[in-house]
Amino acid sequence: METVTRVEIMRSGLVGRWAAVTGAVLLTGACTQATGLAGVGATSPSTAPVTGTPAVTATIPTPQHMAADQPPEGDEPVKVPPPKLSKYTYTFPVKGCKTTYQRKLLVLPKTTIWAPQGCAFVAPVGGVVDEVNVQDRWSPSTDAGSAREGRFVTIVGDDGVRYLGGHLDSVADGIKPGARVKGGQLLGRVGRSGNARDTGPNLYFAISWKTGPAFWWVRRGMVKPWDYLDAWQEGNRTLSPREETLKLRGKLGETPQCTVQCASIQPQSEPQPSKTPKPKKTSNNDDDDEVIIVNPTTAPLGGR
Numbered sequence: 001m002e003t004v005t006r007v008e009i010m011r012s013g014l015v016g017r018w019a020a021v022t023g024a025v026l027l028t029g030a031c032t033q034a035t036g037l038a039g040v041g042a043t044s045p046s047t048a049p050v051t052g053t054p055a056v057t058a059t060i061p062t063p064q065h066m067a068a069d070q071p072p073e074g075d076e077p078v079k080v081p082p083p084k085l086s087k088y089t090y091t092f093p094v095k096g097c098k099t100t101y102q103r104k105l106l107v108l109p110k111t112t113i114w115a116p117q118g119c120a121f122v123a124p125v126g127g128v129v130d131e132v133n134v135q136d137r138w139s140p141s142t143d144a145g146s147a148r149e150g151r152f153v154t155i156v157g158d159d160g161v162r163y164l165g166g167h168l169d170s171v172a173d174g175i176k177p178g179a180r181v182k183g184g185q186l187l188g189r190v191g192r193s194g195n196a197r198d199t200g201p202n203l204y205f206a207i208s209w210k211t212g213p214a215f216w217w218v219r220r221g222m223v224k225p226w227d228y229l230d231a232w233q234e235g236n237r238t239l240s241p242r243e244e245t246l247k248l249r250g251k252l253g254e255t256p257q258c259t260v261q262c263a264s265i266q267p268q269s270e271p272q273p274s275k276t277p278k279p280k281k282t283s284n285n286d287d288d289d290e291v292i293i294v295n296p297t298t299a300p301l302g303g304r
Contacts, residue, residue, distance in 0.1 A: 005265070011126075011218065017144075020089040021210070023127055023155055028275075032239040041219065041299070043066065050202050054148065058166060068243050075249060078278075081235075082236040082238075083238075084238050085236070085238045085239050085240065086159070086238045086239070086240035086242065087127070087157065088125055088157070088159045088238065088240050088242070089181045089183060089236065089237050089238060090124050090125050090228070090231075090232045090238070090239070090240070091122060091123070091124055091125070091184040091232060091236050091237070092124070092229065092233045093113065093121060093122060093123075093124045093163070093165060093203065093229075093230045094100050094113055094115045094121060094190065094203055095119070095120040095122045095184065096119065096120055096121065096124070096198060097115045097116055097119035097120070097190075098115070098116075099113050099115045099119075100113075100114045101113040101114065101205075101226065101229060102226070103226040103230070105224060105225075107261065108206070108220055108221045108260055108261070109206075109207075109215075109221045109222060109223060109225075110164075110204065110205060110206040110207075110220065110221030110225065111205050111206075111222045111225050111226055111229065112202045112203070112204060112205075113190075113202060113205050114201075114202045115190045115201065115202065115203060115259055116190070116201060117169060117189075117190060117191060117192070117201040118169060118189045118190060118191075119189065119190040119201075119202055119203075120186050120189065120190075121153070121165045121168060121186070121187050121188045121189065121190055121269045122183075122184050122185060122186055122187060123155055123157075123163075123181045123182065123183055123184065123185045123187055124157070124163050124183065124232070125157040125158060125159060125161075125163070125183045125199045126157065126158050126181065126182050126183045127155045127156050127157035127158050127159075127180075127181060128155060128156055128161075128178065128180055128181070129153065129154070129155050129175055129176060129178060129180075129181060130154040130155055130156045130162060130210060131152070131153070131154040131177060131178045131213065131219070131274050132152075132153050132171060132175060132176055132177055133149075133151055133152050133153075134151055134171050135151070136150045136151055136193040136194060137150075138150055138193070138194045138197075140195070141267065142264050142265050142266075142267060143195065143264055143265045145216055145217060145220075145258075145262060145263075146213075146260060146265045148166075148194050148195045148220075148261075148271075149164065149166025149167060149194045149204050149220070150167050150168065150191075150192075150193025150195070150196065150197075151166070151167075151168040151169070151171060151193045151194070152164060152165060152166035152167075152168060152186065152204070153165055153168065153171055153175055153187045153188055155187070156210050156221055159240055159241075159242040160209070160242055160245070161207060161208075161209065161223075161240075161241050161242055161245045161247065162209055162210050162219060163205070163206070163207060164205065164207075164208070164219050164220070164221070165187060165188060165204065165205060165207040166193075166194060166202055166203070166204035166205075166206075167190070167191055167192060167193050167194050167196040167201075167202055167203060167204045168188040168189060168190065168191050168193060168203075169188070169189045169190060169192070169193065169201070170188055171187070171188045172186045172187055172188050172189075174185055175188070179299060186286040190202065190203050192202070205225060205229075206219065206220055206221030206222075206223060206225065207221065207222065207224075207228070207241050207245060208220075208222040208223065208245070209222070209245055209246075209254065211250045211254060211255055212255075215255050216256040216282025217259075217260075217262060218255070218256070218263075219269075220250075220261075222245070222248060222249075223241055223244055223248060225241070227239075228240075228241050232263075233271025238298060241248060248301060
């Protein structure tokens with residue numbers, strides 16, 4: 001029994017020693033794997049460990065690379081036409097010349113389009129000629145309202161609106177009441193007739209509705225035209241004054257009373273004939289007849 005106990009103690013001590021040695025070897029191998037340890041295999045790393053600041057490598061782009069990286073240039077912008085606002089197509093009333101015009105209300109709702117002498121006044125829209133005056137009847141002594149535009153042409157467009165072009169130098173051939181015209185057709189030439197004789201050449205341009213000739217103040221302008229002129233000149237050729245014109249006519253009536261620049265200058269009354277006694281004759285006839293002496297500057301030409 002004692003012998004068995006000794007053998008077991010010896011075996012236990014031997015096993016403990018081997019366990020201690022094995023543990024030391026494993027611990028040392030874990031700490032010194034890079035250098036290895038006698039009796040223990042170790043694998044060295046294929047590359048040396050990185051020490052200090054790591055090197056940075058980059059590819060400098062060549063011009064070809066840069067061009068490839070840049071976004072492609074876009075095409076020219078596509079011009080989108082303005083929206084169609086009516087079924088009518090309009091033209092700026094002065095063609096082929098540089099123009100300026102007023103964009104505010106001065107006296108009447110009309111505008112003065114300044115343009116060189118002889119520039120073309122054209123129909124702003126297709127329609128029918130309404131009124132034509134080929135003679136300049138305006139006189140500063142009377143300043144008759146019906147004659148202030150001098151030579152003028154009005155048309156009633158297919159849109160039902162009347163357009164006036166005044167202060168014309170001349171009226172185009174074939175332009176007479178009832179004639180059919182197309183938009184852009186020549187109606188006359190810009191001038192200085194009427195009460196524009198002391199100004200630069202221009203076109204008196206007005207928008208209204210059809211009335212009889214006696215209501216001349218209506219044709220001189222009822223609707224402000226510059227918004228429409230702006231649109232026609234800038235490319236929106238379908239902006240129509242029809243709705244505004246018809247609305248105003250419904251409010252004021254077709255023949256409203258004149259309210260602005262209505263009175264003409266009244267001519268001075270003519271002097272009355274004076275009566276003077278006839279001198280007595282020295283002849284034997286002593287009749288005392290009276291003679292009516294008429295001022296020759298006011299006497300009618302050609303007798304009765």
